[in-house]
Amino acid sequence: MIQRKARAPRHTLDRATIAAAALELMDTDGIRSLTIRSLAARLSVAPMALYNHVRTKEEILDAAREHGLARLSVSAGTEGPWWDRIREINLAFHHALREHPSLVGLLVARPLGGNAPIDAAEAQLRVLVEAGFAPDDAARAHLTLLHYAIGSAAWTSPRVEPQAVGRELLERLPAERYPTFAALAAPLAEASYDPKQYAYGLDLLLAGLRAATTPSTHPDLRK
Amino acid sequence: MIQRKARAPRHTLDRATIAAAALELMDTDGIRSLTIRSLAARLSVAPMALYNHVRTKEEILDAAREHGLARLSVSAGTEGPWWDRIREINLAFHHALREHPSLVGLLVARPLGGNAPIDAAEAQLRVLVEAGFAPDDAARAHLTLLHYAIGSAAWTSPRVEPQAVGRELLERLPAERYPTFAALAAPLAEASYDPKQYAYGLDLLLAGLRAATTPSTHPDLRK
DNA sequence: ACCTGAACACCGTTCAAGT
DNA sequence: ACCTGAACACCGTTCAAGT
Numbered sequence: 383m384i385q386r387k388a389r390a391p392r393h394t395l396d397r398a399t400i401a402a403a404a405l406e407l408m409d410t411d412g413i414r415s416l417t418i419r420s421l422a423a424r425l426s427v428a429p430m431a432l433y434n435h436v437r438t439k440e441e442i443l444d445a446a447r448e449h450g451l452a453r454l455s456v457s458a459g460t461e462g463p464w465w466d467r468i469r470e471i472n473l474a475f476h477h478a479l480r481e482h483p484s485l486v487g488l489l490v491a492r493p494l495g496g497n498a499p500i501d502a503a504e505a506q507l508r509v510l511v512e513a514g515f516a517p518d519d520a521a522r523a524h525l526t527l528l529h530y531a532i533g534s535a536a537w538t539s540p541r542v543e544p545q546a547v548g549r550e551l552l553e554r555l556p557a558e559r560y561p562t563f564a565a566l567a568a569p570l571a572e573a574s575y576d577p578k579q580y581a582y583g584l585d586l587l588l589a590g591l592r593a594a595t596t597p598s599t600h601p602d603l604r605k
Numbered sequence: 606m607i608q609r610k611a612r613a614p615r616h617t618l619d620r621a622t623i624a625a626a627a628l629e630l631m632d633t634d635g636i637r638s639l640t641i642r643s644l645a646a647r648l649s650v651a652p653m654a655l656y657n658h659v660r661t662k663e664e665i666l667d668a669a670r671e672h673g674l675a676r677l678s679v680s681a682g683t684e685g686p687w688w689d690r691i692r693e694i695n696l697a698f699h700h701a702l703r704e705h706p707s708l709v710g711l712l713v714a715r716p717l718g719g720n721a722p723i724d725a726a727e728a729q730l731r732v733l734v735e736a737g738f739a740p741d742d743a744a745r746a747h748l749t750l751l752h753y754a755i756g757s758a759a760w761t762s763p764r765v766e767p768q769a770v771g772r773e774l775l776e777r778l779p780a781e782r783y784p785t786f787a788a789l790a791a792p793l794a795e796a797s798y799d800p801k802q803y804a805y806g807l808d809l810l811l812a813g814l815r816a817a818t819t820p821s822t823h824p825d826l827r828k
Numbered sequence: 829a830c831c832t833g834a835a836c837a838c839c840g841t842t843c844a845a846g847t
Numbered sequence: 848a849c850c851t852g853a854a855c856a857c858c859g860t861t862c863a864a865g866t
Contacts (some may be wrong), residue, residue: 533756
């Protein structure tokens, strides 16, 4: 009567299934809790079955990262001023990173080339070039936006410790040594967990870029 | 004649020594190669000796992160315009992160409160408040600068794979699908590994912040 | 008090075996 | 071809023992 160790059917596994399950497991339980054994259990399969589709655990992490980034659709239209289109691209990228808490860790730990989601990067570079940026400036602007999105997502996304830690530690700082910190504790705590904080910085960058492209009207803002 | 298993003297170990050795080992050999056993070997001590000064490996990682950040001296003077002082603080922070390749990984994996090097943060917040930023704007500006520095360091610092990978992969992209990428390959590759790339983005942010503080002269740059 | 060695429950991965 | 189980060399950590 007891059904024991039913053998898994012949083609229950493939790279995509493994990648999706791995990312899901990491998003919910944290990167550290992904092991060959835990992933196999989640897929109702013997640990060694995974090695028929993948050579190492590293390869699973790579596949999971690509799977997460694949969801990123580049929706920047061709309408409107260039800064609005850049804004849209970056908000979408940042949103994708925030949707998969484990994705940032995967990106930081192992690069995908040097320029993450290639489709989004191509779209962004095109907009910048069309806006009149010289090749060198377009490259630098693109990297700046990429870095800011990564950093914001990395610092904001849920980590090992619960988010409450940050707020508590912040409130426990000695006020006599850190007076400004203490005075700004409330707005800092709020902005730290405000989903719109990313957009604030993005708009600062865009303002800087716009100033750089119209030097004649704002000469004092040039580098 | 053969000296074997000499017992280590009584007080060869303490938290600071362990933290310094751990950070050094991670900086040179990568985060993954830090194990209790490898660290103990480097300190010429039995693995279990470490547990007299530390409760878990996590605690060693925390100590290593704090040790790396402790080197950050806040050198921003009180002279000059506020944007120059902000610039100095952030360049120093970014420089500290780049000096210890493993530090960024430690910061992203486990937060130190929500605001990394507290002394530097206090200094930066003070400058912003003195410059006339409202509490909420000062908090948002501070977080933006912090996130950008983290992201830039994270994306730029050496990873598991050699840096060459990025450049190679970038050159192998199909030019018909990614024409702008192909056209900008040279400036992108150069900017990607240019230590001054961080300063470029920092100056963009500062330009945006300056525009935000002088709304009367540049009304079109306001958010 | 602080360093040590053996042991335990994990982990990624190899190897030979099943179907 | 693809899934499986036993085994190996690791890992972090507990426990009892040395000095």
